[in-house]
Amino acid sequence: MYRDPVQSLQPLYSRPAPTRPLRVGMIGIGTVGAGTFRVLARNRADIAGRAGREIEMVIVSARNLSRAAGIVGKGVELTDDPLRVATHPDVDVVVEVAGGTGPARDWVLAAIAHGKHVVTANKALLALHGAEIFASARQHGVAVAYEGAVAVSIPIIKALREGLTANRIEWVAGIINGTTNFILSKMRDEGLDFAAALAQAQALGYAEADPSFDIEGIDAAHKLTLLAANAFGMPVRFADVQVEGITSLQGLDVACAEQLGFRIKLLGVARRQADGVELRVQPALVPATHLMAHVNGSMNGIMVKADAAGVTMYYGAGAGSEPTASAVIADLVDVARLDGTHAAQRVPHLGFHVHAMSALPVLPRAAVCTPHYLRVPVHAAKQIKAVAAWLAGQHVPVRQVRPAAERPGMSPQVLVLTDAVVQATVDLAVRTLQAHPAVAGAVTTLRVEELAD
């Protein structure tokens, strides 16, 4: 029925001499930790077949030991002391999935000081303390792997650090927070305002009870910090990211963007300019025909523009127990494929060797240059021409002006799209436009990202 062309190669399929397992200690066993146990057990044979050795869980720390006992099964030591995991003599690799930044920093540094490799999905930890953690890892000759820290199901750190190494990377733009993408999709699909969409996201488990890290853009900024460092060979620079969330985004602007042929997405953008890099998170208009406009619900999507490869895009789940476990285990397999050689630091932590990194200046917000969307409430529809003429006089390169579709009980709205213009010019123009006699309310501005070559 089928021919097996490799029968003749069967002698090569002999099993090699057994290699000792990679021994793992895990700090924390919440959603991600439990998923890691589940996937390691379910796909044990495939994972060992890829890694060349077994991956064996030795010790786990948990706050709730009886709950943890139900997950880890027999043969795994349980402790309530994370430092015992970090320093355990039988452990080769410490997986940190407890979260937080203060104690987690101490545990990770302790593990490194004891010669353990570290795998973590903790973007906040690395965005804030990455420079210190990576420096310590270099000194101790261990790997710190963090594929699960950005767009968990997508091997984007590997793509940047290993797949696109031939390239000078020009920009990275990502939908890298699933909660806000879910909310924005709801606002568009169901015409909801932000508060209503957030309530739905919370009811369905896509947003936490305290959603501020997500909706204020902090989580996306943590991830952008790591993407930019790997793309450009710069240190992690969370404090320099310009962060704007979606809490003040109005449903009206989602609808007006749609009318102009755009969708609004919360984008993290890292872009090289002649005199520095832009590092920013903000809601932005993306052309509706663009692939990134079709990254909906809680999914993540990341585009990379590189000088040789051109534009590539990566899409997948950005959160969840098993998607994150997929990244954590891939990092363990990477370590398993090397541990015991002097090449444990085969790939530099941030893609570039330290001597080749440069502390690129981060451009201030005023210098960021993109096309813009403006929505200007006016007293009468006929004032559209006055607004356009006035903006042009303020050096705003107006590309397109049109009235928003009429809405009952609302003053007429002028919608403006501009060509690329620096933020300083837009800010100044809007501040003075606000006092123009034709203007009937607060002017809204949003960036437009065309994500083209």
Add this chain to the structure above:
Amino acid sequence: MYRDPVQSLQPLYSRPAPTRPLRVGMIGIGTVGAGTFRVLARNRADIAGRAGREIEMVIVSARNLSRAAGIVGKGVELTDDPLRVATHPDVDVVVEVAGGTGPARDWVLAAIAHGKHVVTANKALLALHGAEIFASARQHGVAVAYEGAVAVSIPIIKALREGLTANRIEWVAGIINGTTNFILSKMRDEGLDFAAALAQAQALGYAEADPSFDIEGIDAAHKLTLLAANAFGMPVRFADVQVEGITSLQGLDVACAEQLGFRIKLLGVARRQADGVELRVQPALVPATHLMAHVNGSMNGIMVKADAAGVTMYYGAGAGSEPTASAVIADLVDVARLDGTHAAQRVPHLGFHVHAMSALPVLPRAAVCTPHYLRVPVHAAKQIKAVAAWLAGQHVPVRQVRPAAERPGMSPQVLVLTDAVVQATVDLAVRTLQAHPAVAGAVTTLRVEELAD
């Protein structure tokens, strides 16, 4: 203006002791070879900063030595003898970008026998001779890297072999031939028939003078062979791929698919079933709202369904000088990051260690089970019900039946979408339907791929 949080770490930015360059020999210097030279020169500092050492071209073989001399510059030996490159004592890695399968096999095997690592973008070579080449590389302890063999700009081999190692992969579906995707996009956008779209593709350089490898699906089948091997841990099995190209695809079916809410794409599909794997290349209907339907022009897109990560997707250029060079150089950086350690075979050639591979049975065409599209020319529009009833009587699970939009001078057409059904049932039903008195011409069938979970 900006703060540099890593100033305090400057002492760590010291340059390490110099490492000797990775020395490369290249066989062939056509489009891809020239692109590789260009990118290596342009991004030399970034590439060395990532690899930890320089990548130095030592020797190049070419048929046209004077043309080659204009590309390689001084300091690189030129020869017309590929075997001199393959066996050169100063060479660490041999890059094979000459193409073809007969002589290229000999050169690659010679390089391996002389202890050289091999980097190639030659999918035909690996699809046909991969088992032999990888076995020899294992014996000699060298790497054979081939990121450029599939969807060049996208690090998809790396994603499968290293990024998704935690997962049991359920299916891979890809638009992995840019020429046919360009032709199909033209057929849809401009209402062209196949021959006219092919002529445009040739005029614009997207199709070769002899386009048969592309339009008959052979090139896609080569690539699918490599994707399936890495996804499922099976040997390369090109001879078992069911291959159908787009040469007999009619513009009418592109239009009728559109009417039903689908686009036609040439897909390579590798899918696990309970009793084996499907390995097939064919034009298929994809929902118009699906991300894969938006992979247009000469771009490539690959989706992977994995049990833990879920669905991930990868998009980028599938051909071209610098996009291919991007993959070739990434493979060189991978080698540079390891060469000199005993871990040169860190990642098994096909993702799984040989003892863990299995010669999964490839399902025969008759057993492949997908939804189907049928277009049935009938003598009169009212016969639509007769056709539907007749198909249902033949155990074809009809999901939807509707008339095609009327076209001047053409008999009425019945369009049918089915639920999942094995090919054997469809084939039998169509053969007998063809003799039905209502039927006025040849019945067309195409597979539907919903690419959902």
